[in-house]
Amino acid sequence: MRIASKTRAALVLGSALALAACESEPTDAVTDAGQDVAADQDEVAEADIEPGPPAPRVFVIDTMGFATETEPGVAKGFNLDGQVSDGSDPETCGHGDFTSPEGEPGVDNTLATLVPLFELTGLGAAEGLIQSTIDEGGILLMWQVDGVDDPVNDDAVSVMVRAGEGVPLLGTDGLLLAGQTFGLHPDSPDSRSDDASIEDGVLFAGPFTLRLPLVVFGVRYELTFHDAYLRARWTEDGRLVDGVLGGAVPYGDLIKVGELAAQDDASVLPAIELVFGGAMDMAPDDEGVCTRLSGAFQFTAVSAFLLGQPE
């Protein structure tokens, strides 16, 4: 069962985001859950208690799922290529764009068309797996928002994509607890979008490149997400809701994930090729063959801290 789950995990993540696989290794973060309440007094660590300037605002994604086709032709996402395509243009290799629920055309989210296929190929638990991976600390995707003078309207903020490390504390609702502290992952992408803005409480940032270290069932991956954009509403109680994250994933990276998964289950690679082979819709190469898959996720995020958070 474990192998099957691992295989499925790899597939899901591969389908979602470009994955550059590293070798399997046990991770301390997952196995060492220690919240040692009764720790002896000599375990007290003298932490840096220097008061600093106002801390940056950090959020960690607590729920995430596919931005699916909610009605024919409608899906959340971003216009990654700046074009409005009906599927007839060569740049999108036959894949038309969606319209956003708000009525904006040109949304690149071909992943949304694949989600129903996941059901057919036994990947129906994909979203549940994403969620459980978040809950276990396998995806600690964090947004660090700097330069915020006004959380409702501020046209000059920057957003850095960071990756956290640690076993998440879960609330009584089973989701990541707000206000908790994570370590900074040594491979944190730290990609930055310096011209981000907040308009009427909606945070918008992008494009940036997102490379995110993940751990699923003890297997470590690093994924790359090109031309990523982020949009979310910043609530008064300090959460990000109605979040959308979009970007494009290279086909080659998906195949690498497939190869990794195929180590456990050889049937996976043909399935990946079958599902994704014709779905590429972005970044045509010299021969006009699209090399990336566009996609989008919905998410919410809660406030968080990074250990020894920088100023």
Next chain:
Amino acid sequence: MGRGTRLTRRTLLKGLLGGSVVTLGLPALELFFDPTRTARAQGGGGDSGFPRRFGLFFWGNGILPERWVPTGEGDAWALSEQLAPLAGLEDVLTIVSGTKLGVPNTSPHFAGAAGILSGAPVGDAYGENTFILPSIDQVVAAKLGELTRFRSLEFGANPGPGLSFNGPSSRNPPEKSPFALFERVFGAGFTLPGEEPIVDPSLGLRRSILDAVMGDIAGLQQRVGAADRERLEQHFEGIRGLEKRLAKLEEDPPNLAACALPTEPLADYPDVEGRPKLQEKNAAFAEIAAFALACDQTRVFSNWFTYPVNNTLFAGAPSGHHQLTHDEPDPQPEVHKIVLQCIEALATQIRALRAVPEGDGTLLDHMVLLGTSDVSLGKTHSLEEFPLVLAGGCSGRLVTGHHYRSPSSENASKVLLSVIRAVGLDAASYGDQGGQATEGLSAIEV
């Protein structure tokens, strides 16, 4: 914080001595610290041939009196809204309504608890509430407890510190885990009828140590003050009970047809949504208690389902119980639902006792169970229209299938006097001061 009769180390003793307690023609002190002297008089048997037993079921924070009182009186009556969980048990019940406690309501919840359980005003020992007389289970255990392996058993699903008092500042801590109670009664040291008694060379050594401990205690008693002498006497009694238990191990177990092992309870009952599994725990306790009686391991138990002032989150309740009794606007629908859960637990205890066949009837026929609380209306800490449920005819000594409605707000202690007489105590009165009753409630006596 206790606010009742103020007790100090010196007056603790005086309080105990001064009270009239159960009048048995002996000083109270001797009664409670040396029960042998009164217990020898009558054996356990009773006319049915089965021993008479006593059970107490207690829940905290009271009832809603307007929805409590049964309709009809005497033998023609029907359960009220709040008593509905007892449906099907009417023939073994006697509901007593319309009584009130005679004790002053000096300390919310605890005055009522002391009043209904000891018949006496609550005491205040250094800021803490205490009973100044023993609770009814221990009054009974002073007689019935001599004959069995355990003098009495105390337990409860969410019992707090319990209210089983031997005397001032002397409580019997209730068992909180059904599994622990099961192990204690039916684990090592228990033998089923027909099995060989235990042979263990350790028993003699354990008894030697207990003898030495009693010697040490007696020696210490010569050197300490009067209050400490009484505290040591209580300890002494505990050791004596242990000795008796060791002796029981070497005897043939009681040969009782109904004796069997209860279902082994779960090791743990984890909360669900932050709510304790009160009904499940109580069901496990109820069965253990029933078989502890059936196997004659004890003849007295007290089931402390919840505690006065408990702020338990009951299943489905939006807030803690105590907070709701005070804050919820009338007609307090959430409090009502919690009272129903308490009475459901009482019904579970009664059914468990009735499920054990004994002779021509059931175990319940040979005992009496008293169900009550610390107040009537929680919101005002009222001691009027006090909730009293009796189950079991105690070998034909108490009426059943009856609703007695007091026409004159009688003292609730009368019921307690009827109960202790029914189980075999030759008592002239029960309680002290305003709570004292010198006559029982003849309407519920046979």
Next chain:
Amino acid sequence: MKHTRSRVGRWGAAAALVCASVWTSACGGGAAAPASDDAKVTDDVYAELVPAAPVLTRLTQAQYRNAVRDLLGDDLALPATLEPDAAADGLLAAGAAVTTVSPRGAELYEEAALSLARQATETPERRARVLPCEPTAESMPCFGQFIADVGRRAWRRPLTSDEIAAFELLAGDAAQAFPDDPVAPFTWALAGLMQSPHFLYRVEAGEPDPEAPGARRLSAFELATRLAFFLWNAPPDEALLAAAEAGDLDTADGLVAQVDRLLAADRAREGVRSFVSDWLHLHQLPELKKDPNVFKHFSPDLAAAAREETLRVAEHIVFEREGDLGELFTTRTTFINRRLAAIYDIPAPVLEGFGQTELPADGPRRGLLGHVSFLGLHSHPTSSSATLRGIFLRETLLCDMVPDPPSDLNTAIPEPSPDAPTLRDRLQVHLEDPMCASCHRLTDPVGLGFEPFDGMGRVRATENGVPIDPTGDLDGVAFADPAELAAAVAASPKLTACFVKKMYTYAVARPTEPGEQGQLAALTDAFEADGRRVLGLMRAVAISEGFRRVGEVQ
């Protein structure tokens, strides 16, 4: 009655000397006290001490476990349940002098003694700690030494020859019952030692004081025991027993030397933790239950974390800072793990265990009254409670008396509504109804000062969408927010006197008697003059007359 230097004899001078050393030099120095200091204890301003009659104090559960640890080693499986502790005068330490051993308790003590004795003698390594020789069929000669040594440590005094003889008899019985087991006599003797009232109780009979004819004092071993349980929450160690045996504790210098040794030892930290736990009712924390549908941050491990935070802050202020009592309430320093940090919505200082950090200067959280151990414990499962918080502050910290509500009073408060959205609005009925107001005036106004913290202790700015008004006054000192309220508590003279009373009661391990008022007043003045340093107070209590004197048996 006034105290007039008489009958104090040598101890009068000693007390003065001791005070001088307490208040100016020992325990880490600190600012010199005001000039009048050492006069206070000996001058005729305090009512003369009427020593309390001796009482029998049962070991608390923690003391029992510490005694077992010291006697048998720290790797034994300790009993999960023992006779429960119960309070008197708000302290478990004092309740141990009032409550009894129940039949169930006696049963638990027997089980524990049998199990511990078996464990302590089951391997050669463990036996080597307790037994003077490895038992063989011919080892009975070393039994006498064993029972004398272990008995002295277990009972905290030398055994009499009769007592030793009784154990030799028991050992003989054990040898007969288990002829093939040379360890059995030792095992059963240990089991006997630990069931004896001489182990389970602190026996304080007292003896005539040769220095003060007509007066009585604790015997040297009784005093050693009281000192050790006060300062370490554990039985006396060998050095303290030896000092008692040598008569050192009968002299002022000898006593002071031992008190300073005990206070300087690591175990004094355990002593302070034990006192603080008792003082602040941290033993109630296992009852901390919150509705998970209301408080996402609640978890089963929270109670233990909350307790640890409070104890570490107390340790830090008492030992590292040697701070004023008030610092416990005003400090921004705290020690938290990730879970508490999430509740406080501040960065955790460490990812594992507990670390030191500073609470935000611009936030409302300060000191012990900003901890979950106070804010969460004295709340309802689904909401905060100004009344419960107020009662704790009044009764436990300030020693005010809050009467119970009168009987048959309708205690309902309105539900939240647009007209009364906040708890302050809803509690208005308490202050408008004269029946309620007489008591709630004591509790609610201060309790409402903590309303910026929800029932779990998280900071909130609004309740039902309406900004919270935390202003109020504590005995005439106005405060605008919880931080100012904490400062008002810290500065309250009631806090000082109440703290001294709690410490003294804890130390003597019984409720205080009216005849000790003068002693308490003297200690309070000296404490104040010393900058309210907690270690200084512990030292002063330990060498005070009230601590070592007893009255006649009553």
